[in-house]
Amino acid sequence: MTNMGVDGVGDAAGGTQNATEREVSQEQSYVDVLYGRLDDIRSRAEMTLDDLRRSSSSNTPAGRAEKDAFDALHTERLAQLGAVEDRLVFGRLDMTGGERRYVGRIGMSDEAQLQLLVDWRAPAAAAFYQATAASPSGVARRRHLATRGRTVTGIDDELLDASGLNADDLTTVTGDGALMTALTEHRTGKMRDIVATLQSEQDEIVRAPLTGVLVVQGGPGTGKTAVALHRAAYLLYTHRERIAKSGVLVVGPSPVFLRYIERVLPSLGETGVVLSTPGQIFPGVEATKVDRPEVAVLKGDLRMARVIREAVRQRQLLLPKPIPMSLDGDQITLRPAAVAEARSRARQNGRPHNEARNTFVKHLLDDLAGQLARSRRLENDPETRQDLIPELRDSIDVRREINLRWMPLSAESFLDKLFSSPARLRAAAEGKLSKAESRLLLRESGSPWTQADMPLLDEVAELIGADVTVSATAARERARAAAERAEAVRYAQGVLQMSGEASAMMTADMLADRFEGPGGSLTVAERARDDRTWTYGHVVVDEAQEVSPMFWRTLARRVPTRSMTVVGDLAQTSSAAGATTWAEALDTIAKDRWRVAELTVNYRTPAKIMRPAAAMLTTEGISVRLPESAREGDWDPSRFRVGRTTDELVQAVLEALTADDKALGGGQFAVILSREAVNGEVSERVRKSLLAPEFAVPAERVSVLSVDDVKGLEYDAVTVVDPAGIIAASRRGASDLYVALTRPTQRLSIVHHGDLPEGLDGRS
Numbered sequence: 001m002t003n004m005g006v007d008g009v010g011d012a013a014g015g016t017q018n019a020t021e022r023e024v025s026q027e028q029s030y031v032d033v034l035y036g037r038l039d040d041i042r043s044r045a046e047m048t049l050d051d052l053r054r055s056s057s058s059n060t061p062a063g064r065a066e067k068d069a070f071d072a073l074h075t076e077r078l079a080q081l082g083a084v085e086d087r088l089v090f091g092r093l094d095m096t097g098g099e100r101r102y103v104g105r106i107g108m109s110d111e112a113q114l115q116l117l118v119d120w121r122a123p124a125a126a127a128f129y130q131a132t133a134a135s136p137s138g139v140a141r142r143r144h145l146a147t148r149g150r151t152v153t154g155i156d157d158e159l160l161d162a163s164g165l166n167a168d169d170l171t172t173v174t175g176d177g178a179l180m181t182a183l184t185e186h187r188t189g190k191m192r193d194i195v196a197t198l199q200s201e202q203d204e205i206v207r208a209p210l211t212g213v214l215v216v217q218g219g220p221g222t223g224k225t226a227v228a229l230h231r232a233a234y235l236l237y238t239h240r241e242r243i244a245k246s247g248v249l250v251v252g253p254s255p256v257f258l259r260y261i262e263r264v265l266p267s268l269g270e271t272g273v274v275l276s277t278p279g280q281i282f283p284g285v286e287a288t289k290v291d292r293p294e295v296a297v298l299k300g301d302l303r304m305a306r307v308i309r310e311a312v313r314q315r316q317l318l319l320p321k322p323i324p325m326s327l328d329g330d331q332i333t334l335r336p337a338a339v340a341e342a343r344s345r346a347r348q349n350g351r352p353h354n355e356a357r358n359t360f361v362k363h364l365l366d367d368l369a370g371q372l373a374r375s376r377r378l379e380n381d382p383e384t385r386q387d388l389i390p391e392l393r394d395s396i397d398v399r400r401e402i403n404l405r406w407m408p409l410s411a412e413s414f415l416d417k418l419f420s421s422p423a424r425l426r427a428a429a430e431g432k433l434s435k436a437e438s439r440l441l442l443r444e445s446g447s448p449w450t451q452a453d454m455p456l457l458d459e460v461a462e463l464i465g466a467d468v469t470v471s472a473t474a475a476r477e478r479a480r481a482a483a484e485r486a487e488a489v490r491y492a493q494g495v496l497q498m499s500g501e502a503s504a505m506m507t508a509d510m511l512a513d514r515f516e517g518p519g520g521s522l523t524v525a526e527r528a529r530d531d532r533t534w535t536y537g538h539v540v541v542d543e544a545q546e547v548s549p550m551f552w553r554t555l556a557r558r559v560p561t562r563s564m565t566v567v568g569d570l571a572q573t574s575s576a577a578g579a580t581t582w583a584e585a586l587d588t589i590a591k592d593r594w595r596v597a598e599l600t601v602n603y604r605t606p607a608k609i610m611r612p613a614a615a616m617l618t619t620e621g622i623s624v625r626l627p628e629s630a631r632e633g634d635w636d637p638s639r640f641r642v643g644r645t646t647d648e649l650v651q652a653v654l655e656a657l658t659a660d661d662k663a664l665g666g667g668q669f670a671v672i673l674s675r676e677a678v679n680g681e682v683s684e685r686v687r688k689s690l691l692a693p694e695f696a697v698p699a700e701r702v703s704v705l706s707v708d709d710v711k712g713l714e715y716d717a718v719t720v721v722d723p724a725g726i727i728a729a730s731r732r733g734a735s736d737l738y739v740a741l742t743r744p745t746q747r748l749s750i751v752h753h754g755d756l757p758e759g760l761d762g763r764s
């Protein structure tokens with residue numbers, strides 16, 4: 001991208017200054033028009049909502065539904081209009097033909113339908129991100145507008161094709177700065193959207209087609225997370241009809257990470273998105289523990305799918321010997337051959353365990369009814385047998401003996417029993433796992449769920465299906481709900497037509513959602529989150545290098561179309577169950593349907609910090625293509641070599657923090673320790689010292705975290721404690737350390753005793 005600086009164009013500094021002021025004031029006038037229009041649209045929506053709430057609806061269900069539907073529609077619209085207040089407009093394109101387009105968070109037209117602002121996701125805005133001097137796409141000048149509140153605070157121009165501009169224009173071209181300003185701003189602890197400064201290689205990914213799996217590979221800080229979230233917003237805008245009603249699922253590594261990114265999509269005006277960690281993916285169960293690495297690897301192995309399949313089959317029992325039963329004096333027998341026949345028929349029908357059970361039970365009841373008919377000298381025809389079945393069903397003996405052969409199951413209790421029973425485990429794992437491996441899975445009944453259990457629970461739930469004890473009622477209930485739903489959607493279509501609402505804001509399905517369900521208030525996201533069988537329109541997987549093969553299976557079920565954005569960096573893999581190649585991760589769920597796009601510029605970590613981090617990684621034998629840093633940075637890493645006492649370590653950490661605060665005049669800081677050390681004495685003492693009133697840096701600006709917790713996050717300054725210890729702590733310790741070292745946007749301090757890992761010592 002070519003940027004022209006002040007020196008390159010203005011004839012005299014004073015002249016450029018005045019010209020810039022003039023331009024800023026002209027932009028202010030236009031920005032005032034845009035905010036004025038936004039206020040109009042808002043107050044109109046508010047008035048409509050007020051009128052609606054004051055009006056009395058006809059007291060019919062249809063009348064109430066209509067009122068609720070309108071209410072939901074305008075409430076949602078108001079929330080979206082509220083979310084775009086900050087930086088409503090951030091760019092302008094001057095086309096070579098003379099046309100001028102302002103680019104912002106939403107599209108707006110004036111009363112005469114003249115376009116005032118183009119939505120950043122619309123095709124007409126694409127040139128704002130893609131045009132370069134080499135390929136200007138009809139753009140003469142791209143202008144970034146900086147605003148604070150509703151005030152224009154600066155402009156920043158890039159000249160792409162000067163032939164379309166007159167001499168006056170040229171005097172106002174100033175240097176690039178929007179991106180650098182964004183990159184060096186103090187972090188707030190929450191990720192911000194990057195809609196104003198998205199770069200062209202990022203924009204290409206954002207606008208890539210919806211279908212198939214798009215893998216976004218890139219080193220630390222290349223904007224993978226930011227890009228994936230903007231892509232979700234873009235897809236929701238561009239394919240609203242197709243994906244808004246099914247929603248988008250975003251999977252991120254930890255609750256801390258989800259809190260870090262949670263504001264990005266709402267700031268882009270999107271709400272139909274479910275955020276989840278791998279440990280929350282199974283509705284109703286939350287993982288509270290992490291397995292030992294070797295156990296997590298095993299649970300993430302695809303062989304577990306076969307073990308579970310076998311374990312479910314082993315809950316479909318044969319009968320070793322006949323069981324005689326008496327029914328009102330008539331003798332009948334549950335026969336081994338009939339049980340075998342019933343089992344094979346039930347298995348053949350291909351339904352999940354709890355549903356196939358109906359076939360099993362039906363066949364056995366028919367066999368018993370035949371015996372009863374013979375004993376009572378009745379005709380043994382289907383009709384007579386059918387008449388006898390209620391009587392058989394009422395018999396406790398019959399029910400118990402049939403149930404024992406094919407029990408209805410629930411996923412949680414099934415897996416709990418499997419993992420707490422050596423005999424069951426051995427039987428299910430035979431020929432699939434070694435004895436030592438199946439022993440690894442053993443644990444006490446009632447143990448807390450782990451993250452690696454989630455895909456296993458999902459696998460079980462898939463194989464056993466819905467709870468059979470409610471299935472007859474549930475089936476009726478589902479049919480009734482489906483009919484009501486169809487009616488609701490038809491009705492919503494009518495409402496939308498009447499209100500003339502743009503389909504870009506809401507589809508009939510979304511509106512129908514609003515007047516179904518408790519209080520008419522459930523959104524797509526809320527429905528999706530609670531339903532294991534929900535299928536999403538698109539799924540984003542962040543830190544995807546950590547995902548195990550079994551978890552990929554679970555994710556694949558959530559998106560049968562395989563419309564996915566998968567972002568990660570194989571050099572940052574820390575989980576032992578994670579991937580070392582994308583093929584390994586994705587071939588089983590989307591063979592020939594995935595493609596890789598690369599991001600090559602690190603927008604977070606300055607080169608002065610990246611160089612030693614990369615040298616360390618190379619010496620540890622991990623070779624990767626390193627992203628180029630967008631900034632050289634102002635500070636070399638500070639190294640604090642101390643003795644082994646806790647006092648010295650703590651003291652050095654506090655010194656590093658004080659120096660960071662002084663150098664940066666504020667900001668968000670992190671102290672990063674190994675998984676073990678984060679619960680140890682050093683970290684406890686650091687936390688305590690932070691709370692002391694005499695310590696210069698307020699505790700709320702410092703996070704003390706483990707290498708696991710900092711995945712995907714960033715801070716103005718980072719202090720890494722005992723890098724050699726982090727490497728030694730696990731098989732993927734060097735990747736953990738690399739993650740830690742690449743978190744700062746400005747300053748890195750390293751506190752260590754003994755020698756530093758090679759590369760990090762600043763000598764290479």
Ligand SMILES: Nc1ncnc2c1ncn2[C@@H]1O[C@H](COP(=O)(O)OP(=O)(O)OP(=O)(O)O)[C@@H](O)[C@H]1O
Binds near residue numbers: 197202223569
């Ligand atoms: N085009 C851009 N304009 C402004 N800031 C950007 C841009 N691209 C990325 N950034 C910023 O760079 C930082 C890193 O982005 P992000 O966290 O998405 O990177 P990542 O590739 O997911 O990193 P990692 O793999 O290390 O977690 C963020 O602060 C993000 O806002």
